[in-house]
Amino acid sequence: MKIKKSLAHRQLIALKKRGHLNSHENQYLRYLNLGYEGEISFSNNFDRIMSEFCTTIHDFRFIINGSERQIDTLAIFNNKIVLFEVKNYNGNLVFRDNNFYTYKTNRLLKSPIQQINDTSDKFTQLLKQLNYSIPIEKYVIFLNNNFHLFNAPIDEMIVTNAQLPAFLENLKKNNFPLKSHANSIRQRILMCYNEITRQCDVNYTFNTINKRIFCRLDGEKLVENGHEKYICKQCGSFYHQKDIIIEVIQDFQSLFPDEKVTYKNIYDFTDGRISYYKLRKIMNRYYERIGTSRMVYFVDKENDH
Numbered sequence: 001m002k003i004k005k006s007l008a009h010r011q012l013i014a015l016k017k018r019g020h021l022n023s024h025e026n027q028y029l030r031y032l033n034l035g036y037e038g039e040i041s042f043s044n045n046f047d048r049i050m051s052e053f054c055t056t057i058h059d060f061r062f063i064i065n066g067s068e069r070q071i072d073t074l075a076i077f078n079n080k081i082v083l084f085e086v087k088n089y090n091g092n093l094v095f096r097d098n099n100f101y102t103y104k105t106n107r108l109l110k111s112p113i114q115q116i117n118d119t120s121d122k123f124t125q126l127l128k129q130l131n132y133s134i135p136i137e138k139y140v141i142f143l144n145n146n147f148h149l150f151n152a153p154i155d156e157m158i159v160t161n162a163q164l165p166a167f168l169e170n171l172k173k174n175n176f177p178l179k180s181h182a183n184s185i186r187q188r189i190l191m192c193y194n195e196i197t198r199q200c201d202v203n204y205t206f207n208t209i210n211k212r213i214f215c216r217l218d219g220e221k222l223v224e225n226g227h228e229k230y231i232c233k234q235c236g237s238f239y240h241q242k243d244i245i246i247e248v249i250q251d252f253q254s255l256f257p258d259e260k261v262t263y264k265n266i267y268d269f270t271d272g273r274i275s276y277y278k279l280r281k282i283m284n285r286y287y288e289r290i291g292t293s294r295m296v297y298f299v300d301k302e303n304d305h
Contacts, residue, residue, distance in 0.1 A: 003039050003059040008200040014251035017214040020204055038088025038143045039072050046073060049168050053175045055186045062126055063194045069122045076182045077175050083138040085116040094150045112140045130188055211271040213244055245282040260297035
């Protein structure tokens, strides 16, 4: 299952390009980006090493009794399910009295151990609803090479990047090649997937955000450079017309999920920097057209762009 950025994450990325974030919001976006990179790295490595012994669901999102939860990686073995909470922290933390503190400022952080324990409890409830009674193990993976946890407990479910190769090797040795019933369990769990649509905590409207087309690297405005290309004069990055239009539409969908994707909405969203002709060419080709005449709007096709 493909790992996707959350709606709030996508919104912050779109707002950053448009210069709409303050320093605190930019810092939170960097935290989300780091976490997303860690989840991608761990999932790819885990699947490459463990595919013979388990089947996985990455970025599993579910709602149980009104509570939203997300599991970074869920691995289904023949006789158990293992949950992984992946952290890509950079720097030093101190473990003290079952809590995590920053090394320099002694600031109390949200405990990833409490987080995975709570998620495990909710996931157990979900399995009961599916009439499964399966042992669950859970681990917190600290993936970053530049991370160190002082006073790390040896009896907790904590695995650092240095310990990860030996941990995965041990996991292989203690499990047998996968049997078919695990895939049946996976399919039933996937039926409980829920897209969590919590939005970012930033105030904006269509009228208050900057409109044009922007470089995804530095947020500078793009200008045309040839028939179907755009360039950022700040960093020199080139973008093809198709990629820019699709990215603009994705930003619009993230920022205004209740609004329809129409020629006019996207034209206005770019401040008229992309012509109706160019928009029609790309939108008619890469999106599904709904309605006729002035009531036309577009939705994503089933396959990714």
